[in-house]
Amino acid sequence: MDTVTVNDIQLEYEIRGSGEPVLLISPVLPDGFVPLVAEPALSKHYQLIRYHKRGWCGSTHTPGPVGVADHAADALALLDRLGIDRVHVAGHSTGAAVAAQLAQDRPDRVVTVALLELTLLSVPAGEAFFAQVVPAFEAYADGEAERAVGLFLSVAAGMDRERCRTLLDARVPGSVMQSLKDADTLFGIELPALAEWRFGPDEAAAIRQPVLSVRGGNTQPLWVDVAAFLRATVPDVEDCVVDGVGHLLHIERSRPVAEALSRFLARHPITS
Template identity: 40%
Template sequence: MNTTNINNKSLAYEARGSAEPVLLMHCGFVADAFAPLMNDAEITSRYRLINYHRLGYGQSDRASGPMSVAEQAADARALLRHLGIERAHVVGHSYGGVIALQLALDAPDAVQSLALLEPSIPAALADPAVAQLFMEAAGKAFAQFGAGDKAGAVDTWLSGAFGPGYREIADRALPDWFEQAARDADVVFQVEAPNIQQWTFTPAEAARITQPVLSAYRPEPNWPGFQKTHDLLQAWMPQIETAFLPIERHLLQIMNPRAVAEALAGFFARHPMRVYA
């Protein structure tokens, strides 16, 4: 990866492909979650994919203190400008989808289209069943983190998000990823988890987003939060398009990059850019 100074901090990034730019925002814990998509020759032959490690992850600087979702979105915008890109398709997976939504609100001219891969919006927790499942997993994970067991905290959290046996599946695509996730645990538990509790996304804010939006999801019997989020986005955004992914877990592009690439490429093709950097 390359590194560059963005807002007085070093961010690691890579770009692959050509033509219309696509900014990828990874999920929590897994800095290289988009690496399998970056290796998909078909989509990189049609689009310029830009993948980066958010602050606190992977090869980027550690997070030195509190950092809002808006600040994370500002980092993404600054990275695009560093690359000479004024407008891009934006893709966010899970917590990355939260940042993508914030970027669309704060810098609408920078977002050509918005592809959301099962984002985590707090409004979904208004459902008691969703809230109970989340609090059970999160409470145990925070207790483990507080006791110094970072690997255990990561495993507890991701067992809930990705399902049993997730490590074996992810290991096939991303060797050594779990060790990196444990090293990056601080940013999740000390920065991003508190952020999501403070961040709001309401119908009024959703109405401000006028770009084309894709909600890509799959049914999840063990964690109804993703379905609830998808339902809310459909209700709040009349322009939303849906892509049903034939993938069993929230691992998405880690598990089946070809299916995700096909959904994204089809969406981008329906909403092409007239001019791109």
């Protein structure tokens, strides 16, 4: 990947394809968009920009706290350095939180927003989900990073640990090992920042751009609740349900996700 200096840090980034720019903001799997950018439905029609947020992979690791708004500022600075004025933004899980924040902060720069299972803990199912991941935090506190990461990814994916590891090794090779290296970011910075992030009805209503809300047909109650929240609060939102997948929807089945995203972007071009 290439590197660029923004906000006194270095960010790793990669650009693939040509056309209208689409900024992809990843969650706790920093290379989770790799299967999606390989799909012709997107790569043949759009300039796809994916990057590693600060604290992940080779991007600069800074002491916490690093909030969702900080990541949004980094994303904007990256666009500035790349000379991109207006852009489509897509994010998955915690990355979708950054996408939503960026859309609020700079509506003049963000044309559309695609939220792939936005993680929002303030919805009714948020408390139950947090209770499920408590053992992962406990394992991390005990110095068992491998067990902690495995537990967290398994709970989020809605799969047993072996199946989750097999899927990620096949579709995003090296991603689990990288998550182990970045465990301090995951448990010490990223998840606490998400818990502090405020995104209520007023913030959701402030997003005036067209929004695509994507969830898996087999996902967990947390993301079903989030999709319902977005339908009730975001002024211009379209729903998309991908059958047969859970929270790792674009990793499990990248083609239907890419096709849905491509159709959405085509309906809302930057040049219109």
